[in-house]
Amino acid sequence: xxxxxxxxxxxxxxxxxxxxxxxxxxxxxxxxxxxxxxxxxxxxxxxxxxxxxxxxxxxxxxxxxxxxxxxxxxxxxxxxxxxxxxxxxxxxxxxxxxxxxxxxxxxxxxxxxxxxxxxxxxxxxxxxxxxxxxxxxxxxxxxxxxxxxxxxxxxxxxxxxxxxxxxxxxxxxxxxxxxxxxxxxxxxxxxxxxxxxxxxxxxxxxxxxxxxxxxxxxxxxxxxxxxxxxxxxxxxxxxx
Amino acid sequence: xxxxxxxxxxxxxxxxxxxxxxxxxxxxxxxxxxxxxxxxxxxxxxxxxxxxxxxxxxxxxxxxxxxxxxxxxxxxxxxxxxxxxxxxxxxxxxxxxxxxxxxxxxxxxxxxxxxxxxxxxxxxxxxxxxxxxxxxxxxxxxxxxxxxxxxxxxxxxxxxxxxxxxxxxxxxxxxxxxxxxxxxxxxxxxxxxxxxxxxxxxxxxxxxxxxxxxxxxxxxxxxxxxxxxxxxxxxxxxxxxxxxxxxxxxxxxxxxxxxxxxxxxxxxxxxxxxxxxxxxxxxxxxxxxxxxxxxxxxxxxxxxxxxxxxxxxxxxxxxxxxxxxxxxxxxxxxxxxxxxxxxxxxxxxxxxxxxxxxxxxxxxxxxxxxxxxxxxxxxxxxxxxxxxxxxxxxxxxxxxxxxxxxxxxxxxxxxxxxxxxxxxxxxxxxxxxxxxxxxxxxxxxxxxxxxxxxxxxxxxxxxxxxxxxxxxxxxxxxxxxxxxxxxxxxxxxxxxxxxxxxxxxxxxxxxxxxxxxxxxxxxxxxxxxxxxxxxxxxxxxxxxxxxxxxxxxxxxxxxxxxxxxxxxxxxxxxxxxxxxxxxxxxxxxxxxxxxxxxxxxxxxxxxxxxxxxxxxxxxxxxxxxxxxxxxxxxxxxxxxxxxxxxxx
Numbered sequence: 001x002x003x004x005x006x007x008x009x010x011x012x013x014x015x016x017x018x019x020x021x022x023x024x025x026x027x028x029x030x031x032x033x034x035x036x037x038x039x040x041x042x043x044x045x046x047x048x049x050x051x052x053x054x055x056x057x058x059x060x061x062x063x064x065x066x067x068x069x070x071x072x073x074x075x076x077x078x079x080x081x082x083x084x085x086x087x088x089x090x091x092x093x094x095x096x097x098x099x100x101x102x103x104x105x106x107x108x109x110x111x112x113x114x115x116x117x118x119x120x121x122x123x124x125x126x127x128x129x130x131x132x133x134x135x136x137x138x139x140x141x142x143x144x145x146x147x148x149x150x151x152x153x154x155x156x157x158x159x160x161x162x163x164x165x166x167x168x169x170x171x172x173x174x175x176x177x178x179x180x181x182x183x184x185x186x187x188x189x190x191x192x193x194x195x196x197x198x199x200x201x202x203x204x205x206x207x208x209x210x211x212x213x214x215x216x217x218x219x220x221x222x223x224x225x226x227x228x229x230x231x232x233x234x235x236x237x238x239x240x
Numbered sequence: 241x242x243x244x245x246x247x248x249x250x251x252x253x254x255x256x257x258x259x260x261x262x263x264x265x266x267x268x269x270x271x272x273x274x275x276x277x278x279x280x281x282x283x284x285x286x287x288x289x290x291x292x293x294x295x296x297x298x299x300x301x302x303x304x305x306x307x308x309x310x311x312x313x314x315x316x317x318x319x320x321x322x323x324x325x326x327x328x329x330x331x332x333x334x335x336x337x338x339x340x341x342x343x344x345x346x347x348x349x350x351x352x353x354x355x356x357x358x359x360x361x362x363x364x365x366x367x368x369x370x371x372x373x374x375x376x377x378x379x380x381x382x383x384x385x386x387x388x389x390x391x392x393x394x395x396x397x398x399x400x401x402x403x404x405x406x407x408x409x410x411x412x413x414x415x416x417x418x419x420x421x422x423x424x425x426x427x428x429x430x431x432x433x434x435x436x437x438x439x440x441x442x443x444x445x446x447x448x449x450x451x452x453x454x455x456x457x458x459x460x461x462x463x464x465x466x467x468x469x470x471x472x473x474x475x476x477x478x479x480x481x482x483x484x485x486x487x488x489x490x491x492x493x494x495x496x497x498x499x500x501x502x503x504x505x506x507x508x509x510x511x512x513x514x515x516x517x518x519x520x521x522x523x524x525x526x527x528x529x530x531x532x533x534x535x536x537x538x539x540x541x542x543x544x545x546x547x548x549x550x551x552x553x554x555x556x557x558x559x560x561x562x563x564x565x566x567x568x569x570x571x572x573x574x575x576x577x578x579x580x581x582x583x584x585x586x587x588x589x590x591x592x593x594x595x596x597x598x599x600x601x602x603x604x605x606x607x608x609x610x611x612x613x614x615x616x617x618x619x620x621x622x623x624x625x626x627x628x629x630x631x632x633x634x635x636x637x638x639x640x641x642x643x644x645x646x647x648x649x650x651x652x653x654x655x656x657x658x659x660x661x662x663x664x665x666x667x668x669x670x671x672x673x674x675x676x677x678x679x680x681x682x683x684x685x686x687x688x689x690x691x692x693x694x695x696x697x698x699x700x701x702x703x704x705x706x707x708x709x710x711x712x713x714x715x716x717x718x719x720x721x722x723x724x725x726x727x728x729x730x731x732x733x734x735x736x737x738x739x740x741x742x743x744x745x746x747x748x749x750x751x752x753x754x755x756x757x758x759x760x761x762x763x764x765x766x767x768x769x770x771x772x773x774x775x776x777x778x779x780x781x782x783x784x785x786x787x788x789x790x791x792x793x794x795x796x797x798x799x800x801x802x803x804x805x806x807x808x809x810x811x812x813x814x815x816x817x818x819x820x821x822x823x824x825x826x827x828x829x830x831x832x833x834x835x836x837x838x839x840x841x842x843x844x845x846x847x848x849x850x851x852x853x854x855x856x857x858x859x860x861x862x863x864x865x866x867x868x869x870x871x872x873x874x875x876x877x878x879x880x881x882x883x884x885x886x887x888x
Contacts, residue, residue, distance in 0.1 A: 035718050069715075101653070144790075
C-alpha cells in the first residue's frame with residue numbers, strides 16, 4: 001500500500017492558522033520561556049504574592065535549589081506581554097501562542113498542560129471597541145463564518161475593565177452556529193501592568209486577551225477530550 | 241456564593257425583580273450565575289462573585305446592593321446605612337500587638353441569654369444556604385455573616401477568666417513552636433493541634449497569654465458556648481488579608497470566615513456586625529446588652545479618586561456625557577463631585593474596598609452602562625509584521641516531514657524521572673520536566689505500532705517539536721527540540737529503521753539549508769532546534785498558509801481492532817476507477833464495523849489483475865470476536881464471488 005502523507009497535529013495547525021489571521025492585521029508572533037520567573041508570571045502582571053487573585057491559577061513551582069529566583073512553569077502566556085513591553089515598549093501588537101501549565105486535576109476539559117493564545121495591542125487611543133472588533137474578525141476567519149462577540153463583566157488582575165468574552169457564529173451549518181459560547185477572558189491592560197513595564201499609561205492604552213487553543217480545537221474539530229492532544233496517539237493525530 | 245432569593249427581599253422589598261431577571265441583571269452587569277436551585281421553598285442562586293468584589297458581595301446585603309445599583313434604585317432597608325450606636329464598656333479590654341495585622345477588634349457583652357434551638361425562620365434560611373443549625377447563638381453569628389459579610393465569634397463569658405473585673409483579649413503573633421488547639425473541622429470530633437511557625441496571628445486570653453484561636457481562620461475550644469451558657473462575649477474584628485490567607489493556606493483551612501478576611505472587607509464593618517447580632521440575639525435568645533469595646537487602632541478610608549470624562553470614554557470606546565458618567569458612578573453609592581468640567585472626584589462607599597484608582601470607576605461605568613453597548617472597530621489590514629523565526633522554521637520542518645509520511649505528535653512535558661524535579665508535582669509519575677523529547681518518542685513508537693493496521697500504515701513515523709528543560713549554571717535552561725522517530729517492527733528498534741530516519745534527517749537539513757548533527761539512538765533522532773534556528777537567516781515574510789481540509793474528529797474506540805486480508809483476481813483491465821469500485825463494494829459488504837480498507841498489493845498477469853486489500857474491523861461498543869469477524873468476511877467473499885471475482 002502507498003505510504004500515506006503524514007498528519008500535522010491539530011494544535012500546530014491551529015497555531016499556524018491563527019498566526020496567519022493575525023499577521024494580516026499586523027500582529028507579530030511573540031514567544032517567551034516556559035520556565036518563567038515568578039516576577040514575570042505574576043508580579044509584573046499585578047498579581048501580588050499572597051493575594052486571592054493567585055488562586056485563579058494553580059501553579060507548578062521549580063525547587064528553590066534548582067533556580068536562582070522563584071520560578072514556575074508559566075501558568076499563562078501573559079508574561080510575554082511584560083517581557084515584550086520591557087524590551088520594545090509601546091506601541092505594540094503581538095500574539096503569543098504557547099504551552100502553559102496549571103497544577104489542576106485533569107479531566108476531559110482540563111489538562112495540566114495546554115496551549116494558550118495571548119493577544120496584546122497597545123497604542124494611542126485603543127479601547128474596548130478595538131478589542132471587540134479584532135476578536136470578531138479573528139473568530140469570523142477562524143470559524144469560516146460571520147461571528148459576533150459579546151462582553152460580560154469579569155475580573156483578571158492584569159486587566160481593567162476585565163471582560164468575559166462570548167462568541168456566536170451567525171452562519172453555516174456547524175454545530176456551533178447560533179449559540180453563544182464562552183471563549184475567553186480579556187480586558188483593557190491594567191495601568192499597573194503598563195507602569196511595571198515602563199509604558200506611559202497616560203499616553204497609551206491597550207487590550208489583552210487570552211484563550212485556550214485546545215478549547216478552540218474542541219469547538220473547531222469536535223475534539224471530545226483535550227488530553228488526547230498530548231497522548232502521542234496517531235489514532236488521534238491522523239484524523240487531522 | 242449561595243444567595244437565597246427570598247432573603248434579598250429584606251433589602252429590596254418590592255423592587256426585587258423575579259429570579260430570571262435577577263439572573264439576567266447580574267450576568268450582564270456584575271457576576272456570572274453558576275446555577276439556580278430550589279432548596280425547600282427557596283430559590284437559591286449560586287452567584288460567582290468576582291475576586292475584586294469578594295470584599296463586599298459575599299453576603300446578601302452586598303448582592304441586594306449590587307442589584308439596586310444595576311436597577312438605579314436604593315435599598316429599601318440597608319443595615320449599613322447608619323453608623324450603629326453601641327454602648328461603650330470597660331468590662332472588656334483588648335490589647336493589639338501589631339495594628340497593621342489587626343486594625344480593629346470589637347467585643348460585646350450580652351448577659352442572661354438562653355441557648356436553645358433557633359427559630360424556624362432562621363433554621364430555614366441557613367438550610368437554604370446548606371448550613372446546619374447548631375443553636376441560636378452560633379446560628380446568629382453565621383446568619384449575620386451571610387447577611388452583611390462580617391464574620392463573628394461568640395464566647396461563654398463565664399468560662400473566660402476575668403482579671404481585675406475585665407475580660408482581657410490579646411491579638412499577637414504566635415511564637416515558633418507554640419501550640420494552638422483549634423476546633424475540629426469538617427464534622428470531626430477531635431480538636432486539632434496547630435504548631436505555630438511565628439507568622440500566625442493569634443487571639444489570646446491576655447490574662448494568661450493562652451491562645452484561644454487563630455485570628456480569622458479558626459476558633460478554639462476555649463470558652464465555647466454550650467447548652468447552659470447564659471452570658472456571652474461576641475467578637476467582630478478585622479484581620480489583615482495576607483496574614484489570614486497565609487495561615488489558612490498553610491493549614492489547608494478555608495472556611496467562610498477566612499474567605500471574607502482574605503478579601504479585605506472594610507474596617508468599618510465590625511460595629512455593624514455587632515449591631516446586627518446584638519439585635520438578633522436579643523430577639524431569639526433574650527438577655528441584656530451590656531456594652532461593646534471598639535479598639536480601632538488603624539483606620540483606612542477610601543481615597544478620593546480623580547476620574548476624567550475623557551479617559552473614561554477613551555478606554556470604553558464610548559461617548560458618554562459627564563452627567564451620565566456622574567449618574568452611573570453615583571449609583572454605586574459613591575460620592576461624585578465635579579472639580580472642573582470633565583474632572584470628577586469620586587469616593588467609593590465605605591464598604592467598597594475595591595474602588596481605589598481611576599480605572600476602577602471606569603470599569604463601573606462600563607458595566608453599568610452595559611458592555612453590550614461597546615461598538616466594534618473593524619481592524620485594518622496592515623503591513624506584514626516581522627517574522628517569528630521559530631514559527632517559520634518549525635513550519636518548514638513540519639511540511640518537510642509531513643511530505644515524507646511523518647505525523648506530528650505533542651507529548652507531555654512531565655516525566656516520571658529526569659533531571660529537574662518540580663517542587664509540587666501533580667502525581668508521582670509526573671514530577672519531573674522532560675530534558676529530551678527522545679524518551680517520549682520511543683513511547684510514541686511503541687504505542688502506535690499496535691495500531692498500524694487501524695491507521696493504514698506499515699511503519700510508525702512521527703516527529704515532535706517542543707520545549708525541553710535542562711539544568712544549567714545558575715538555574716533552569718530550556719530550548720526548543722526536534723525529535724524524529726521511525727519504527728518498522730513491533731518488537732522494537734531494528735537497524736533497518738535507520739535508513740528512513742536518515743532520509744528524514746537529510747530532508748530536514750535540505751529544507752533548512754544547513755548541516756545539523758542529530759543525536760541518534762535506536763530509531764530516534766533529536767536536535768536542539770533553538771541552536772539551529774539561531775544561525776539561520778530571518779525571512780522577510782511567512783509562506784502562504786497551507787489550505788487545509790476541514791476535519792471533524794471522531795472519538796477513538798477503546799476496543800481493539802482486527803485486520804483481515806482478502807486477495808482477488810479481477811478480470812477487467814486495471815485502473816483507478818476499478819480499484820475504487822472494488823474497494824467500495826467490499827467495504828459496503830463488510831458493514832459499519834469495517835473502519836478502513838486499504839489496498840496493499842496489486843499486480844497484473846495474463847490480462848487479469850490481482851488486488852489485495854486489508855480490512856480493519858473495530859466496534860465502539862465491544863471487543864469483536866473471531867467468529868463475528870469471520871462471518872463478516874464470509875459475506876465479503878460471497879460478494880466478491882457474485883461479481884465474478886476469484887478470491888485467492
